[in-house]
Amino acid sequence: MTRVYNFSAGPSALPEAVLQQAQQEMLDWRGSGMSVMEMSHRGKQFSSIAAELEADLRDLMRIPENYRVLFLQGGASAQFSFIPQNILGLKTKACYVKTGAWSEKAIKDAQTYCETIVSANSESSHFTTIPDVASWVCDSQAAYLHYTSNETIHGVEFNTTPNSKGLPLVCDMSSNILSRPIDVNEFGLIYAGSQKNMGAAGVTLVIVRDDLLGQCLKTVPPVFNYTEQVKNQSMLNTPTTYSWYLMGLVLKWLQEQGGVTAIEQCNIVKSAKLYHAIDNSTLYRNPVEIVSRSRMNVPFILADDSLDKAFLTAAEMNGFNELKGHRSVGGMRASIYNAMPESGVDALISFMQEFERTH
């Protein structure tokens, strides 16, 4: 067995130790005589897995007592529609910051349910910047302010939590959750898909402040009604049990790495090395302004795009997978989430330098 370095934007590489544990426990979880995926979600074994999952997440993110944690289905994209329906209440508008493809989708889907006010927009820079927070225009009558903390396609990331000017702050943290410390108290709602920094696909995390509950529109199916799911510990129907279990293993692994503060240091080092290599080459270039560069997704283009195919072929032959950029922007992209070891980034840099030398 040879494992590759997998730079996929998501689903993405998992810690090898997590996969090994899942492998070892596949037919018999800790003497239960069952695989986790065979367990009733209401049984005592799975209940313990679920309780530990929430406790570990609360520990890692220091989630205050007045926030509920939900593990839903449907992906973060489904939340583009369910967030307004759950928390607009009697309001009719919401503010959105447009910083790339994902925030753009969130705005589009919300428009079915409310007026969307674009408080800031970096489209004119081709989404290579984060708009200066001082210039954001927020409507005090809006129900919330939504932003996307990291844009996987354009490779831009907020390096601080923006001031929401009194509105409940709602954040799609799908692609950088648990990669750096944040203060949950600054948010009304945080949501994220599981398939980047938290495990396999199949869980949609929603962390919501108590005061935003209790106002869901009745057109929302019960399994996507936050208030109903809070009452039912996210088990109004059968959840994606195996993905919950895998998320639990990833969180334990993260605790063993020293938690979010420690992993942030790794992420700073890994991304700095890769950007440094790109900036110091003549073949590769990253278009994002330095202060807005993502630590998670590093897009780069080749000075001569006729070399793209040769680059990707050579990369794959050398065990570097999924480096092709998103079809909407082209070029290359290396996604280096928590689970990507520094050795993977070092190896990629060596490969890129060797490719540059020979082409």
Place this chain on the structure above:
Amino acid sequence: MTRVYNFSAGPSALPEAVLQQAQQEMLDWRGSGMSVMEMSHRGKQFSSIAAELEADLRDLMRIPENYRVLFLQGGASAQFSFIPQNILGLKTKACYVKTGAWSEKAIKDAQTYCETIVSANSESSHFTTIPDVASWVCDSQAAYLHYTSNETIHGVEFNTTPNSKGLPLVCDMSSNILSRPIDVNEFGLIYAGSQKNMGAAGVTLVIVRDDLLGQCLKTVPPVFNYTEQVKNQSMLNTPTTYSWYLMGLVLKWLQEQGGVTAIEQCNIVKSAKLYHAIDNSTLYRNPVEIVSRSRMNVPFILADDSLDKAFLTAAEMNGFNELKGHRSVGGMRASIYNAMPESGVDALISFMQEFERTH
């Protein structure tokens, strides 16, 4: 490692061969150097898994060309809300057959979107019968007729496909799909959760006839709009990739067993043995009328319910798990889906007889 006999109603036992293959491929799927759960859903490896999954399902169920196959998220319960929103079109009412707890929930959730006409109802028998189809009252102006082919809690099952009197027939097949042959041509829409006869939780199968597409309400999130998902091969957003893979392994296993016709024979033998043992005891009793008994879920009560706890404790000590009946009806329940081997049923019967002899 000692594996138990797992009689859980869902998530439920999986074929041991499937778990072994998943275990073996966990860190490296067929030389890819990646776990399936690490793969981009748009990459060539996962695309091949997805294509084979659909092809195998079409083969096993003989799905005609004019039906689309969707692999969604959210569980069958979410479809209680999304089915009316997707296929009501300009109609304002739909017919439902009430045969137990699950069809009851389907009716309740649909009422948010349309008038529901209860075409037949077996509540007066405490859901121990299937209402005679000749007596069903269907409204010709209804958009469809919905029924639940097997009720997991009450243990009643349709033994033929009912005549829908000209309406598109919609069926929740969550708990008996692939357990017996059906003619897909008789249906407008079939849906089912994955966690009983098709693998791990996390996939919601929707098989829909072409002519029912194209009329989804715009309030439905894009990822639950059948027409949008048909256009995007169920990948409008990241699907639960690992659950798709596991479903694929289960379908291959089913093909190796001889397909649906062969597994039906096993299911007939297993359920007949268990009902025979119950009917021939003085301690155990099944309340369902004989022609409506489920082959999948066999509820039974003890003549003396003060023995319930002792029964469950002794069962678990002997490696028979999850036999407790649903909290809403009490007693016991043995769920014996496709993956439960005949030897498991034989062993359970021996245990039950021994318990009766000694109590």
